[in-house]
Amino acid sequence: KQEVTQIPAALSVPEGENLVLNCSFTDSAIYNLQWFRQDPGKGLTSLLLIQSSQREQTSGRLNASLDKSSGRSTLYIAASQPGDSATYLCAVDDYKLSFGAGTTVTVRA
Amino acid sequence: GAVVSQHPSRVICKSGTSVKIECRSLDFQATTMFWYRQFPKKSLMLMATSNEGSKATYEQGVEKDKFLINHASLTLSTLTVTSAHPEDSSFYICSYQKREGNNEQFFGPGTRLTVL
Numbered sequence: 001k002q003e004v005t006q007i008p009a010a011l012s013v014p015e016g017e018n019l020v021l022n023c024s025f026t027d028s029a030i031y032n033l034q035w036f037r038q039d040p041g042k043g044l045t046s047l048l049l050i051q052s053s054q055r056e057q058t059s060g061r062l063n064a065s066l067d068k069s070s071g072r073s074t075l076y077i078a079a080s081q082p083g084d085s086a087t088y089l090c091a092v093d094d095y096k097l098s099f100g101a102g103t104t105v106t107v108r109a
Numbered sequence: 110g111a112v113v114s115q116h117p118s119r120v121i122c123k124s125g126t127s128v129k130i131e132c133r134s135l136d137f138q139a140t141t142m143f144w145y146r147q148f149p150k151k152s153l154m155l156m157a158t159s160n161e162g163s164k165a166t167y168e169q170g171v172e173k174d175k176f177l178i179n180h181a182s183l184t185l186s187t188l189t190v191t192s193a194h195p196e197d198s199s200f201y202i203c204s205y206q207k208r209e210g211n212n213e214q215f216f217g218p219g220t221r222l223t224v225l
Contacts, residue, residue, distance in 0.1 A: 046213070
Protein backbone atom coordinates (compact mmCIF):
# COMPACT_ATOMS: atom_id res chain seq x y z
CA LYS A 1 0.00 0.00 0.00
CA GLN A 2 1.39 3.38 -1.03
CA GLU A 3 2.12 5.73 1.85
CA VAL A 4 2.67 9.42 1.13
CA THR A 5 4.21 11.70 3.74
CA GLN A 6 4.57 15.46 3.64
CA ILE A 7 6.92 17.36 5.87
CA PRO A 8 6.53 19.84 7.44
CA ALA A 9 2.82 19.81 8.27
CA ALA A 10 2.83 23.60 8.57
CA LEU A 11 5.18 26.37 7.56
CA SER A 12 5.17 30.12 8.19
CA VAL A 13 7.57 32.41 6.35
CA PRO A 14 7.95 36.14 5.70
CA GLU A 15 7.09 37.43 2.27
CA GLY A 16 9.88 37.07 -0.24
CA GLU A 17 11.40 33.96 1.26
CA ASN A 18 11.68 30.81 -0.84
CA LEU A 19 9.53 27.84 0.15
CA VAL A 20 10.63 24.21 0.14
CA LEU A 21 7.96 21.56 0.58
CA ASN A 22 8.81 17.89 0.82
CA CYS A 23 6.93 14.78 -0.18
CA SER A 24 8.03 11.17 0.21
CA PHE A 25 6.40 7.95 -0.94
CA THR A 26 7.05 4.30 -0.23
CA ASP A 27 6.49 2.56 -3.57
CA SER A 28 8.54 3.89 -6.48
CA ALA A 29 6.47 2.13 -9.18
CA ILE A 30 4.46 5.21 -10.08
CA TYR A 31 3.01 6.72 -13.25
CA ASN A 32 3.32 10.30 -12.10
CA LEU A 33 3.29 12.66 -9.16
CA GLN A 34 1.12 15.76 -8.87
CA TRP A 35 1.29 18.80 -6.67
CA PHE A 36 -1.95 20.58 -5.80
CA ARG A 37 -2.96 23.71 -3.98
CA GLN A 38 -6.06 23.79 -1.79
CA ASP A 39 -7.54 26.94 -0.30
CA PRO A 40 -9.75 26.60 2.82
CA GLY A 41 -13.11 25.05 1.96
CA LYS A 42 -12.23 24.77 -1.72
CA GLY A 43 -11.33 22.08 -4.21
CA LEU A 44 -7.93 21.27 -5.61
CA THR A 45 -5.97 23.34 -8.10
CA SER A 46 -3.38 21.36 -10.02
CA LEU A 47 0.02 23.03 -9.93
CA LEU A 48 2.44 20.62 -11.55
CA LEU A 49 2.46 17.06 -12.81
CA ILE A 50 5.72 15.17 -13.16
CA GLN A 51 5.75 12.02 -15.23
CA SER A 52 7.69 9.08 -13.85
CA SER A 53 10.29 9.50 -16.61
CA GLN A 54 10.86 13.16 -15.76
CA ARG A 55 13.12 14.71 -13.14
CA GLU A 56 11.42 18.07 -12.77
CA GLN A 57 8.75 20.44 -13.96
CA THR A 58 8.62 24.21 -13.81
CA SER A 59 5.81 26.71 -14.01
CA GLY A 60 6.52 30.34 -13.23
CA ARG A 61 7.80 30.58 -9.65
CA LEU A 62 7.12 26.89 -9.04
CA ASN A 63 9.57 24.08 -9.57
CA ALA A 64 8.99 20.47 -8.63
CA SER A 65 11.60 17.73 -8.68
CA LEU A 66 11.14 13.99 -8.61
CA ASP A 67 13.60 11.33 -7.49
CA LYS A 68 11.73 8.10 -8.01
CA SER A 69 14.47 5.83 -6.79
CA SER A 70 14.54 7.49 -3.38
CA GLY A 71 10.80 8.09 -3.30
CA ARG A 72 11.01 11.86 -2.94
CA SER A 73 9.64 14.99 -4.52
CA THR A 74 10.25 18.60 -3.60
CA LEU A 75 8.17 21.63 -4.49
CA TYR A 76 10.04 24.93 -4.55
CA ILE A 77 8.17 28.23 -4.57
CA ALA A 78 10.42 31.18 -5.23
CA ALA A 79 9.93 34.63 -3.73
CA SER A 80 6.82 33.74 -1.77
CA GLN A 81 3.83 36.10 -1.62
CA PRO A 82 0.89 36.32 0.80
CA GLY A 83 -1.30 34.93 -1.98
CA ASP A 84 0.71 31.69 -1.82
CA SER A 85 -0.82 30.96 1.60
CA ALA A 86 -2.71 27.68 1.21
CA THR A 87 -2.37 23.96 1.82
CA TYR A 88 -0.18 22.13 -0.68
CA LEU A 89 -0.86 18.48 -1.35
CA CYS A 90 1.23 15.98 -3.22
CA ALA A 91 -0.34 12.91 -4.75
CA VAL A 92 1.28 9.84 -6.21
CA ASP A 93 -0.37 7.92 -9.04
CA ASP A 94 0.30 4.18 -9.04
CA TYR A 95 -3.04 3.26 -10.73
CA LYS A 96 -4.83 5.43 -8.19
CA LEU A 97 -3.93 8.66 -6.46
CA SER A 98 -2.62 8.49 -2.92
CA PHE A 99 -2.46 11.85 -1.19
CA GLY A 100 -0.23 13.19 1.50
CA ALA A 101 -1.79 15.07 4.41
CA GLY A 102 -0.50 18.37 3.06
CA THR A 103 1.68 21.25 4.16
CA THR A 104 -0.18 24.35 5.26
CA VAL A 105 1.77 27.43 4.25
CA THR A 106 1.36 30.91 5.68
CA VAL A 107 3.25 33.75 4.03
CA ARG A 108 3.39 36.81 6.30
CA ALA A 109 3.25 40.24 4.69
CA GLY B 110 -6.46 22.16 -18.09
CA ALA B 111 -9.94 20.76 -17.95
CA VAL B 112 -13.08 22.03 -16.28
CA VAL B 113 -15.03 19.93 -13.83
CA SER B 114 -18.11 21.19 -12.03
CA GLN B 115 -19.93 19.91 -8.97
CA HIS B 116 -23.43 20.66 -7.79
CA PRO B 117 -24.41 21.59 -5.20
CA SER B 118 -21.40 23.29 -3.67
CA ARG B 119 -22.92 23.09 -0.22
CA VAL B 120 -25.84 21.11 1.20
CA ILE B 121 -27.36 20.76 4.64
CA CYS B 122 -29.80 17.94 5.27
CA LYS B 123 -31.57 16.14 8.07
CA SER B 124 -30.41 12.78 9.31
CA GLY B 125 -32.03 9.93 7.39
CA THR B 126 -32.46 11.76 4.10
CA SER B 127 -30.58 11.05 0.89
CA VAL B 128 -28.43 13.56 -0.92
CA LYS B 129 -27.32 13.50 -4.54
CA ILE B 130 -24.14 15.21 -5.71
CA GLU B 131 -23.51 15.77 -9.41
CA CYS B 132 -20.13 15.92 -11.08
CA ARG B 133 -19.75 17.04 -14.68
CA SER B 134 -16.79 17.36 -17.00
CA LEU B 135 -17.52 20.43 -19.10
CA ASP B 136 -15.00 20.32 -21.89
CA PHE B 137 -13.81 16.74 -22.32
CA GLN B 138 -14.95 13.14 -22.25
CA ALA B 139 -13.73 11.02 -19.40
CA THR B 140 -13.27 7.29 -19.23
CA THR B 141 -12.64 7.12 -15.54
CA MET B 142 -13.89 9.15 -12.63
CA PHE B 143 -13.15 9.14 -8.94
CA TRP B 144 -14.93 10.19 -5.78
CA TYR B 145 -13.01 11.34 -2.73
CA ARG B 146 -13.96 12.54 0.71
CA GLN B 147 -11.99 14.81 2.93
CA PHE B 148 -12.39 15.29 6.67
CA PRO B 149 -11.38 18.60 8.26
CA LYS B 150 -7.62 19.12 8.22
CA LYS B 151 -7.11 15.69 6.66
CA SER B 152 -6.11 14.59 3.21
CA LEU B 153 -8.31 13.20 0.50
CA MET B 154 -9.38 9.58 0.77
CA LEU B 155 -10.42 7.74 -2.38
CA MET B 156 -13.91 6.30 -2.01
CA ALA B 157 -14.53 4.69 -5.38
CA THR B 158 -13.46 4.50 -9.00
CA SER B 159 -15.82 4.06 -11.89
CA ASN B 160 -15.16 3.40 -15.53
CA GLU B 161 -17.58 4.14 -18.31
CA GLY B 162 -20.09 1.35 -18.73
CA SER B 163 -19.18 -0.62 -15.65
CA LYS B 164 -20.01 -0.63 -11.96
CA ALA B 165 -17.98 1.39 -9.53
CA THR B 166 -15.12 -0.19 -7.63
CA TYR B 167 -15.22 0.79 -3.98
CA GLU B 168 -12.25 1.14 -1.68
CA GLN B 169 -12.03 -1.03 1.38
CA GLY B 170 -14.26 0.23 4.16
CA VAL B 171 -16.57 2.22 1.89
CA GLU B 172 -20.17 0.94 1.90
CA LYS B 173 -21.41 0.64 -1.65
CA ASP B 174 -25.05 0.55 -0.57
CA LYS B 175 -24.62 3.80 1.30
CA PHE B 176 -22.63 5.68 -1.32
CA LEU B 177 -24.30 4.98 -4.65
CA ILE B 178 -22.32 5.99 -7.71
CA ASN B 179 -23.85 6.29 -11.15
CA HIS B 180 -21.49 7.00 -14.04
CA ALA B 181 -24.36 8.04 -16.29
CA SER B 182 -22.32 9.20 -19.26
CA LEU B 183 -18.84 10.25 -20.28
CA THR B 184 -19.51 13.68 -18.82
CA LEU B 185 -21.78 13.05 -15.82
CA SER B 186 -21.40 11.12 -12.60
CA THR B 187 -23.50 11.23 -9.45
CA LEU B 188 -22.82 10.25 -5.87
CA THR B 189 -25.86 9.61 -3.70
CA VAL B 190 -25.40 9.46 0.04
CA THR B 191 -28.32 7.35 1.22
CA SER B 192 -29.86 7.67 4.66
CA ALA B 193 -27.27 10.23 5.63
CA HIS B 194 -26.07 10.49 9.22
CA PRO B 195 -23.98 13.16 10.95
CA GLU B 196 -20.83 11.07 10.53
CA ASP B 197 -21.29 11.36 6.75
CA SER B 198 -20.70 15.10 7.03
CA SER B 199 -17.62 15.77 4.96
CA PHE B 200 -16.21 17.45 1.89
CA TYR B 201 -16.80 15.34 -1.22
CA ILE B 202 -14.68 15.90 -4.33
CA CYS B 203 -14.91 14.24 -7.72
CA SER B 204 -12.28 13.99 -10.38
CA TYR B 205 -12.11 12.87 -13.99
CA GLN B 206 -9.38 11.24 -15.98
CA LYS B 207 -9.24 11.94 -19.71
CA ARG B 208 -9.51 9.31 -22.41
CA GLU B 209 -6.09 10.19 -23.71
CA GLY B 210 -3.17 11.64 -21.88
CA ASN B 211 -0.87 11.16 -18.98
CA ASN B 212 -3.28 9.84 -16.32
CA GLU B 213 -3.73 13.35 -14.98
CA GLN B 214 -6.86 13.84 -12.90
CA PHE B 215 -8.93 17.01 -12.98
CA PHE B 216 -10.81 17.84 -9.83
CA GLY B 217 -14.15 19.42 -9.17
CA PRO B 218 -14.57 22.27 -6.66
CA GLY B 219 -16.05 19.97 -4.02
CA THR B 220 -19.35 19.70 -2.16
CA ARG B 221 -19.64 20.40 1.55
CA LEU B 222 -22.23 18.06 3.09
CA THR B 223 -23.52 18.76 6.58
CA VAL B 224 -25.96 16.27 8.10
CA LEU B 225 -27.86 17.54 11.11
